[in-house]
Amino acid sequence: MKLxxxxxxxxxxxxxxxxxxxxxxxxxxxxxxxxFNFTEGLVGATAMQKTGIPLPEETLDLCENADAVLFGAxxxxxxDLDPNAKVRPExxxxxxxxSLGLYTNIRxxxxxxxxxxxxxxxxRQIKDTNILIYRELTGGIYFGExxxxxxxxxxxxxCEYNRFEVERITHLAFKAAQSRKRKLALVDKANVLExxxxxxxxxxxxxxxxxxxxxxxxxxxxxAMELIINPRQFDVIxxxxxxxxxxxxxxxxxxxxxxxxxxxSIGDKHAMFEPIHGAYTKGANKGIANPIAxxxxxxxxxxxxxxxxxxxxxxxxxxxxxxxHITTPDLNTKYDHITTTKVGDFIEDFIxxxxxxxxx
Amino acid sequence: MKLxxxxxxxxxxxxxxxxxxxxxxxxxxxxxxxxFNFTEGLVGATAMQKTGIPLPEETLDLCENADAVLFGAxxxxxxDLDPNAKVRPExxxxxxxxSLGLYTNIRxxxxxxxxxxxxxxxxRQIKDTNILIYRELTGGIYFGExxxxxxxxxxxxxCEYNRFEVERITHLAFKAAQSRKRKLALVDKANVLExxxxxxxxxxxxxxxxxxxxxxxxxxxxxAMELIINPRQFDVIxxxxxxxxxxxxxxxxxxxxxxxxxxxSIGDKHAMFEPIHGAYTKGANKGIANPIAxxxxxxxxxxxxxxxxxxxxxxxxxxxxxxxHITTPDLNTKYDHITTTKVGDFIEDFIxxxxxxxxx
Ligand SMILES: CC(C)[C@H](C(=O)O)[C@@H](O)C(=O)O
Ligand SMILES: CC(C)[C@H](C(=O)O)[C@@H](O)C(=O)O
Numbered sequence: 001m002k003l004x005x006x007x008x009x010x011x012x013x014x015x016x017x018x019x020x021x022x023x024x025x026x027x028x029x030x031x032x033x034x035x036f037n038f039t040e041g042l043v044g045a046t047a048m049q050k051t052g053i054p055l056p057e058e059t060l061d062l063c064e065n066a067d068a069v070l071f072g073a074x075x076x077x078x079x080d081l082d083p084n085a086k087v088r089p090e091x092x093x094x095x096x097x098x099s100l101g102l103y104t105n106i107r108x109x110x111x112x113x114x115x116x117x118x119x120x121x122x123x124r125q126i127k128d129t130n131i132l133i134y135r136e137l138t139g140g141i142y143f144g145e146x147x148x149x150x151x152x153x154x155x156x157x158x159c160e161y162n163r164f165e166v167e168r169i170t171h172l173a174f175k176a177a178q179s180r181k182r183k184l185a186l187v188d189k190a191n192v193l194e195x196x197x198x199x200x201x202x203x204x205x206x207x208x209x210x211x212x213x214x215x216x217x218x219x220x221x222x223x224a225m226e227l228i229i230n231p232r233q234f235d236v237i238x239x240x241x242x243x244x245x246x247x248x249x250x251x252x253x254x255x256x257x258x259x260x261x262x263x264x265s266i267g268d269k270h271a272m273f274e275p276i277h278g279a280y281t282k283g284a285n286k287g288i289a290n291p292i293a294x295x296x297x298x299x300x301x302x303x304x305x306x307x308x309x310x311x312x313x314x315x316x317x318x319x320x321x322x323x324x325h326i327t328t329p330d331l332n333t334k335y336d337h338i339t340t341t342k343v344g345d346f347i348e349d350f351i352x353x354x355x356x357x358x359x360x
Numbered sequence: 361m362k363l364x365x366x367x368x369x370x371x372x373x374x375x376x377x378x379x380x381x382x383x384x385x386x387x388x389x390x391x392x393x394x395x396f397n398f399t400e401g402l403v404g405a406t407a408m409q410k411t412g413i414p415l416p417e418e419t420l421d422l423c424e425n426a427d428a429v430l431f432g433a434x435x436x437x438x439x440d441l442d443p444n445a446k447v448r449p450e451x452x453x454x455x456x457x458x459s460l461g462l463y464t465n466i467r468x469x470x471x472x473x474x475x476x477x478x479x480x481x482x483x484r485q486i487k488d489t490n491i492l493i494y495r496e497l498t499g500g501i502y503f504g505e506x507x508x509x510x511x512x513x514x515x516x517x518x519c520e521y522n523r524f525e526v527e528r529i530t531h532l533a534f535k536a537a538q539s540r541k542r543k544l545a546l547v548d549k550a551n552v553l554e555x556x557x558x559x560x561x562x563x564x565x566x567x568x569x570x571x572x573x574x575x576x577x578x579x580x581x582x583x584a585m586e587l588i589i590n591p592r593q594f595d596v597i598x599x600x601x602x603x604x605x606x607x608x609x610x611x612x613x614x615x616x617x618x619x620x621x622x623x624x625s626i627g628d629k630h631a632m633f634e635p636i637h638g639a640y641t642k643g644a645n646k647g648i649a650n651p652i653a654x655x656x657x658x659x660x661x662x663x664x665x666x667x668x669x670x671x672x673x674x675x676x677x678x679x680x681x682x683x684x685h686i687t688t689p690d691l692n693t694k695y696d697h698i699t700t701t702k703v704g705d706f707i708e709d710f711i712x713x714x715x716x717x718x719x720x
Contacts, residue, residue: 075551081577083550083557083564090551120589125480141501141519146554155558156520159501163513189602190443191435191450194506197443198515204443217441221609222638228588228613229480242549246606249581253588278582 002035006066010044012279013289014072020291020344021298027351044089045076054092071274101267105137109251118256129231134173135244173238174210183235185216187223257330259290262297273297287339290328317350362395366426370404372639373649374432380651380704381658387711404449405436414452431634461627465497469611478616489591494533495604526562533598534570543595545576547583617690619650622657633657647699650688677707
């Protein structure tokens with residue numbers, strides 16, 4: 001298979017971890033005789049430094065013409081602390097999501113047996129957790145009209161959804177549930193928000209089309225609690241943009257490190273793959289950022305194109321790195337000095353020689 | 361002291377737990393020679409069943425003329441599952457908060473030594489956690505304009521804040537931090553929301569007035585993770601309405617049961633005290649609802665009027681009940697059949713005879 005992959009390393013630790021994912025994809029291409037072409041583009045604070053804008057036209061073109069986008073991270077502390085900044089790195093990421101029509105963000109939360117003791121949660125709470133979060137990604141309060149009064153004393157954001165936006169991701173979430181444990185949980189705040197009631201109404205309407213799927217309805221406050229006290233109750237979680245942002249980052253505590261969580265952002269025409277951790281500015285360029293989330297995002301990329309054996313091999317490499325403690329310090333108490341690059345190298349080696357790779 | 365207390369038991373387990381708090385307040389009045397007058401009012405689904413509306417005029421009058429309101433719970437599963445309902449129990453609670461001007465909701469999250477093993481989190485993660493959440497309660501997306509198109513296919517909610525609303529609670533939160541560990545964390549989503557940037561700007565502006573307080577800024581997604589992996593880093597958390605709703609319910613996992621979390625909702629003229637757990641419909645009328653959150657809300661009521669010794673005695677009673685395992689099933693594995701009422705009776709007895717109370 002021939003794939004043109006746009007690579008957007010972005011900010012902070014983005015470049016380091018993305019380099020490992022690219023390395024892994026190259027090894028896969030070699031091993032399975034695929035042709036993967038990688039072209040880099042600028043985005044985020046990095047793009048702002050070089051071009052003044054977070055999402056240059058050129059980058060958008062690159063992504064629009066690519067088969068898939070591999071995204072690193074975005075964000076920069078100096079903008080975070082400056083609420084007056086007119087242009088922000090995040091606009092790069094949000095602009096991409098919107099322009100490419102990536103309305104479904106899929107975030108798997110899977111507890112690794114070997115890492116159960118890394119979690120803040122008790123082992124017995126989290127063992128066998130396997131959740132797929134379906135987060136709506138191009139609507140809601142992220143993209144509704146924003147307002148700031150001239151005197152700067154009043155500000156607002158609109159959370160807005162229409163039937164079409166809710167229906168398309170709801171169908172996908174129901175289908176995902178059908179291929180899993182056949183449970184769907186809608187998370188909203190329908191006791192307060194009109195937009196949440198729209199979600200609840202539509203999910204209720206569509207549910208009869210998926211009679212084999214059991215549907216639960218939770219309010220976001222309650223879901224934020226249930227996710228911790230009983231994560232195993234969940235199979236597929238469907239939710240709107242902002243609630244999905246919160247729940248998926250919260251869910252990282254189950255897995256033991258946010259450096260493990262991958263995601264796929266899917267639209268009708270385009271697809272983008274990115275770790276859910278952000279720029280991790282304070283850990284950037286120290287060789288300590290965990291590349292696994294980025295590498296697993298690459299695995300999701302492969303699966304997106306039906307390359308399931310290839311993805312399985314990547315996942316095996318990740319599993320093995322975890323089993324052998326070839327992991328960055330967020331997960332590692334056994335060996336020091338296993339850097340971002342070393343983890344990538346290990347998984348690359350594994351792909352090249354699945355039967356021979358050991359601690360080297 | 362003479363206090364007129366409006367009692368609004370509300371829905372689900374609200375009446376049961378509120379009855380225990382009233383019992384405790386009566387014991388305190390007796391012991392300390394206060395005159396507490398209690399007058400009950402209807403609210404929520406219960407009020408809807410009897411009067412058609414969730415916040416009858418009479419109830420509002422009662423609360424407006426009272427020195428304090430003791431609130432039970434609100435909500436009813438049948439409305440939760442009916443996104444088309446025009447009138448909802450929650451409007452009773454939200455209406456009260458707004459009409460009484462209760463703009464500051466204070467939610468303490470304190471890990472009880474004896475209950476550390478009840479938490480989903482590992483003991484060493486949570487030991488000594490002591491957080492005060494300052495949640496803005498009368499603004500934001502809860503009260504912004506709502507919209508539903510005539511064909512029902514489009515819906516929106518506005519999240520809106522103005523300087524005044526942000527400033528008044530920010531000052532209170534800073535002052536609270538000054539009397540504690542002098543740390544304030546603002547939680548927002550300033551990388552995406554204009555309203556969050558208003559919060560961040562104002563907190564930055566006011567910070568120099570409180571030079572002894574260290575201020576941290578966290579995005580809500582990150583805060584939802586940090587609250588679990590390192591709750592001890594927090595002292596006072598300041599946040600807007602919806603984020604406060606989510607974070608405070610999530611924080612209940614630290615304490616081991618949402619049945620322990622009390623809250624005070626304070627305005628310039630009025631004050632209301634309520635457990636943060638909701639109606640708990642499925643546990644209602646079974647004697648299993650934990651009354652401690654409601655009893656601790658009563659303690660916060662006492663503190664609000666400067667009755668610190670009285671509140672301390674209530675808290676001692678609660679501590680003792682926990683130490684002796686006189687608790688409802690959410691916390692109890694030692695003794696069966698300790699009902700909501702028995703927990704209330706125990707704490708009442710303790711107040712009457714602090715030195716004598718034992719398991720009876
Ligand atoms: C960087 C930020 C805009 C982004 C979001 O809020 O969506 C991030 O937190 C994420 O979850 O991908
Ligand atoms: C019942 C509901 C409207 C309420 C809220 O969201 O504020 C509750 O969850 C709370 O936290 O007091």
